[in-house]
Each structure stands twice: as structure tokens, then as C-alpha cells.
Amino acid sequence: MxxxxxxxxxxxxxxxxxxxxxxxxxxxxxxxxxxxxxxxxxxxxxxxxxxxxxxxxxxxxxxxxxxxxxxxxxxxxxxxxxxxxxxxxxxxxxxxxxxxxxxxxxxxxxxxxxxxxxxxxxxxxxxxxxxxxxxxxxxxxxxxxxxxxxxxxxAGLLYYRTDLVSTPPKTWAELKQACAVAKANNIGCYAGQFAKYDGLTVNVSEAVASAGGSVVDAGGTKATLDTPEALDGVKFLVESFRDGTIPKAAITYQEEDSRKAFMNGELLFLRNWPYVYNLASKPGEGNKVAGKVGMAPLPGRSGAGKPAxxxxxxxxxxxxxxxxxxxxxxxxxxxxxxxxxxxxxxxxxxxxxxxxxxxxxxxxxxxxxxxxxxxxxxxPLPQSTNWAGLSLAVQESAYAALQGSGTAEDAVAKLQTAVTEALARQ
Missing domain, CATH: 3.40.190.10 (Periplasmic binding protein-like II)
Structure with missing residues (x-):
């Protein structure tokens, strides 16, 4: 030992x-x-x-x-x-x-x-x-x-139930359409990691990138959230919580919470990391999806998404x-x-x-x-010598909107200001 x-x-x-x-x-x-x-x-x-x-x-x-x-x-x-x-x-x-x-x-x-x-x-x-x-x-x-x-x-990936969906969605619109299947089977449609921690920063950054935007510039010195693309990415997450695409319970999910929910048969789609595949594919107690798991690229605004x-x-x-x-x-x-x-x-x-x-x-x-x-x-995720401060800024600004406090536009404005302040403290 x-x-x-x-x-x-x-x-x-x-x-x-x-x-x-x-x-x-x-x-x-x-x-x-x-x-x-x-x-x-x-x-x-x-x-x-x-x-x-x-x-x-x-x-x-x-x-x-x-x-x-x-x-x-x-x-x-x-x-x-x-x-x-x-x-x-x-x-x-x-x-x-x-x-x-x-x-x-x-x-x-x-x-x-x-x-x-x-x-x-x-x-x-x-x-x-x-x-x-x-x-x-x-x-x-x-x-x-x-x-x-x-x-x-x-790299972020999309897991899905192959017994319920024959072809994984390639866009956010297709994902939302597939939610009818989830509703018919009395399960949640889609989840990622939306608790207030680094995972939320990853999910927000991924959504923004999948809409063609970015959180910071290539040099990691300037916030770049004041764009239509960034707004579209944040809006996808905010509206998905509001319309039920993302179940309310997902506001507490970290990686393992979301993995367990998917393996317990509670979700049709899951955004998570590659490590989930082996676990979800292996039969065992507490795993209701073994043999029914597919893995695909994340969907984006108009095509394949941009995984973190x-x-x-x-x-x-x-x-x-x-x-x-x-x-x-x-x-x-x-x-x-x-x-x-x-x-x-x-x-x-x-x-x-x-x-x-x-x-x-x-x-x-x-x-x-x-x-x-x-x-x-x-x-790549936003590069900064003050990652902890930058990540906290994203979490604080995005979490409230996902909970239903304020609009996506409000969230993006707060994100731009908070990330700018975090970068100034590098």
C-alpha cells in the first residue's frame, strides 16, 4: 500500500x-x-x-x-x-x-x-x-x-441514447427538435456542467465558440463578448433552461453529477469529456445505458460545434x-x-x-x-495568467442568467465587464 x-x-x-x-x-x-x-x-x-x-x-x-x-x-x-x-x-x-x-x-x-x-x-x-x-x-x-x-x-463531446435516437443532432435546432423524444420517454433532454465552478466557464466558452464567438482575444488580453456571436452562444444556454431543453436540475451538475444522471437513464443527450464513454459502456449496477451509448461531435449554431x-x-x-x-x-x-x-x-x-x-x-x-x-x-479555453479570476467572472455573470435572473443580453453585458476587469488584474 x-x-x-x-x-x-x-x-x-x-x-x-x-x-x-x-x-x-x-x-x-x-x-x-x-x-x-x-x-x-x-x-x-x-x-x-x-x-x-x-x-x-x-x-x-x-x-x-x-x-x-x-x-x-x-x-x-x-x-x-x-x-x-x-x-x-x-x-x-x-x-x-x-x-x-x-x-x-x-x-x-x-x-x-x-x-x-x-x-x-x-x-x-x-x-x-x-x-x-x-x-x-x-x-x-x-x-x-x-x-x-x-x-x-x-475535448467536449455529445453522448446520446442510440436506442432512442438514430442520428445525433448536428445543430442546436436539431437538438431542440429531438427533445420531443425525451419528453415522450419522460426523461430530460440535454445537460452539461452548469454548477457555479470551472465547468460552467468551460460550457459557456464552448457555447460561445460554437456560435462563432470567443471569450477573449487570441492574446488573452481583451474581452470579446460584445459580439452577436457571443450573444447567440449565451442565449442558447439561457433559453434552453427556460424552455426545458436543459432540465432545471442541471444547474447543480458538475462532470460526475451529469455522468451519473445520463447513466441512470435520466437524459437523452449529455455534453461531457471522453472519460465517460468507458464508464457508460460498461454494464454494471447503476448503469442503465450500457450498450445504448453513442458519441458524436457537439452541435453548434449552424453546424458542428467547437468543443473546448x-x-x-x-x-x-x-x-x-x-x-x-x-x-x-x-x-x-x-x-x-x-x-x-x-x-x-x-x-x-x-x-x-x-x-x-x-x-x-x-x-x-x-x-x-x-x-x-x-x-x-x-x-483552447481562454488563456490568462489570472485564470481563477477570469473563470470566477464568467461563473458569476452566467450563473444568474441560467437561473432565470435577467436576459441573455444582460448576461453578455455583465460578462464583458467582468472579464475585462479580470484581465486587468493579470
Whole structure:
């Protein structure tokens, strides 16, 4: 058995000096310059990542530890909720603690963590990235330098009941028409993740992009929500709650809530990440949709939607005393054999293009071809060194409208102002 510790162990005295934007509404100082390239130190390391009930992460770590008895890896659990994981890591880094050597970080945190000097630049010579897909690889870069390596990637997808729908909707209008099928079967029509947390920011960004708009400009310096396209994206969500396309219960859904609702037979359509496919396809207690699950591109305003490019990266702490070992472990985790385990045991999407063309894997996981296409069209989430503040701004402005307070026009106006203010605090 390996030692396990929860993120709460990183609080206490550290919390007294931490100023975490997601929790306290403030922005940590970005005055610390990013460290220069050049990793040093070998020895045992600690890997902070989410709990994994599949046992796949344990398998990977045990394989490493068997081959590296003098540089063993200890796992330290972080919350599976993005906001809480961000808080725990920020507190650890602000304390300049060497407790964490390698951290699993949300891809949208890379600019913030790099700008604050919390994670080390990873030289090209330290980790071979030649086989990693370009889109995920880009999420680990900041100011033209690499600060994180993608471990697994994600793109939003549409799950649907194949026993009730023969052809998945390609547009929002088609989705709404199909809701008649849901009503006839006394189930909800469509859901995503609409609770007030990072997932809501993702769903709003995705809807805006699927209407041809964006939340911020390409440089991440200017809010771009004052457009007809952005309004159409927000209006789709707001009106879908009002007309029943999205059931009212979905206002509380995070990823797992929505997955369980779909697998319990309560939804016709679900927007979620690729990890859901394995779980929803496997017969078992509490799963009423096994053998009845299809996966398709998200619908958009006038055609296929623009899924959000998600995923989690591997970063090396600037305060680690064993950074060279950390880099070797990161390279180990993104090698083909370990990426296969990531897919087959954890149900996560690999970052190596070759695995999406592997005949054996495609036969076992027929959704890989569709996922590869989704990744080709996926749009990165808004890039900002103040992601926590930006995300909170989107959540606060959009959530009220989804609850029925105000119009889509009101929500877009508030979003433009709130995101502008968040970007000013970078």
C-alpha cells in the first residue's frame, strides 16, 4: 500500500499566507520571474495527482518504482475538483514548499503558474515531445517556452441514447427538435456542467465558440463578448433552461453529477469529456445505458460545434530538489506504453497521435477516430495568467442568467465587464 494524503494537509499555516484568487477573490503577485531553464537534482519525488479508483496510476507508479529503486515516486492526492486542486497547489507553491515535485495541473493554469515562477521551464532536452499532438502540446507553453507537458487531453463531446435516437443532432435546432423524444420517454433532454465552478466557464466558452464567438482575444488580453456571436452562444444556454431543453436540475451538475444522471437513464443527450464513454459502456449496477451509448461531435449554431480543448498537464515545481528525476518521470508518463495504460485503465485520452491510429486500440475503443477529429477542431479555453479570476467572472455573470435572473443580453453585458476587469488584474 502506498501512502495517501489529502489536499487538506497542505492548508493550515500555509493558508494564512496564501492569497488564492479562486477562493479569496484576489490575485497572487506575479512579480516573481519564471525560473531560467536548467533542471537539477536527483532522488525520490512526490507526484500530486487526483485519486484514481481504477488503479491505473498505481500501476504506472509501481512500474517506475521497480525500475528506479533509488528514485521512487510517492503519490499525493489532490482534489478531483479543479477549483479545489488549484487552491491546494497555489498554497503549496506560495509557501515555496518542496513537498510536491511533479504536479498534475489543469491546462488552463499553465500561464498563471509559469508567470508566478511556481513551475520550472522544461528544456527541450529534458523531455522528448516529438510524438505529442500539437494542440495539447500548445497548452503547456507560455511566452514561447515550455512549462508543462500534456499528460492527457480532452475535448467536449455529445453522448446520446442510440436506442432512442438514430442520428445525433448536428445543430442546436436539431437538438431542440429531438427533445420531443425525451419528453415522450419522460426523461430530460440535454445537460452539461452548469454548477457555479470551472465547468460552467468551460460550457459557456464552448457555447460561445460554437456560435462563432470567443471569450477573449487570441492574446488573452481583451474581452470579446460584445459580439452577436457571443450573444447567440449565451442565449442558447439561457433559453434552453427556460424552455426545458436543459432540465432545471442541471444547474447543480458538475462532470460526475451529469455522468451519473445520463447513466441512470435520466437524459437523452449529455455534453461531457471522453472519460465517460468507458464508464457508460460498461454494464454494471447503476448503469442503465450500457450498450445504448453513442458519441458524436457537439452541435453548434449552424453546424458542428467547437468543443473546448481541455486536459491536464504535468509540471515540475520550481521548488523541487529533484527536478532531473521529475523530468525523467514526466517523460516516462508520456511514453507510448504508459499512454496506453492511461487509455485502457483510466479511460483518459492519450496525447500521442499514433495511438489514435492503432488498429488494436481503435477496435477496442471505436470512439477514438471521432475523438481525434474533435481534437482537431477543439478551441483552447481562454488563456490568462489570472485564470481563477477570469473563470470566477464568467461563473458569476452566467450563473444568474441560467437561473432565470435577467436576459441573455444582460448576461453578455455583465460578462464583458467582468472579464475585462479580470484581465486587468493579470
Amino acid at each position: 502506498r501512502p495517501r494524503q489529502l489536499p487538506g494537509a497542505l492548508t493550515g499555516a500555509v493558508a494564512a499566507i496564501a492569497c488564492v484568487a479562486a477562493a479569496a477573490g484576489c490575485t497572487p503577485s506575479a512579480s516573481t520571474p519564471p525560473p531560467a531553464a536548467g533542471l537539477s537534482g536527483r532522488g525520490p519525488i512526490t507526484f500530486m495527482t487526483a485519486a484514481d479508483p481504477s488503479g491505473g496510476t498505481d500501476e504506472l507508479v509501481q512500474a517506475w518504482n521497480t525500475a528506479h529503486p533509488d528514485e521512487k515516486v510517492t503519490l499525493l492526492e489532490q482534489s478531483s475538483t479543479s477549483d479545489q486542486a488549484h487552491t491546494a497547489l497555489a498554497q503549496n507553491f506560495q509557501a515555496r514548499s518542496d513537498r510536491v515535485d511533479v504536479a498534475r495541473i489543469n491546462s488552463v493554469w499553465t500561464p498563471e503558474f509559469a508567470a508566478r515562477g511556481w513551475i520550472a521551464e522544461i528544456p527541450a532536452s529534458a523531455v522528448d515531445t516529438g510524438k505529442i499532438m500539437p494542440a495539447p502540446l500548445s497548452t503547456g507553453r507560455f511566452t514561447g517556452k515550455t512549462y508543462a507537458i500534456p499528460w492527457f487531453t480532452d 480543448l481541455g486536459g491536464w498537464n504535468l509540471a515540475i515545481s520550481s521548488y523541487s530538489k529533484h527536478q532531473e528525476t521529475a523530468a525523467d518521470f514526466v517523460e516516462f508518463l508520456v511514453a507510448p506504453q504508459q499512454q496506453r495504460v492511461l487509455l485502457t485503465k483510466l479511460g483518459l485520452s492519450p496525447v500521442l497521435a499514433e495511438l489514435y491510429k492503432d488498429a488494436e486500440l481503435v477496435k477496442q475503443y471505436p470512439y477514438l477516430e471521432g475523438l481525434a477529429k474533435a481534437l482537431d477542431t477543439a478551441v
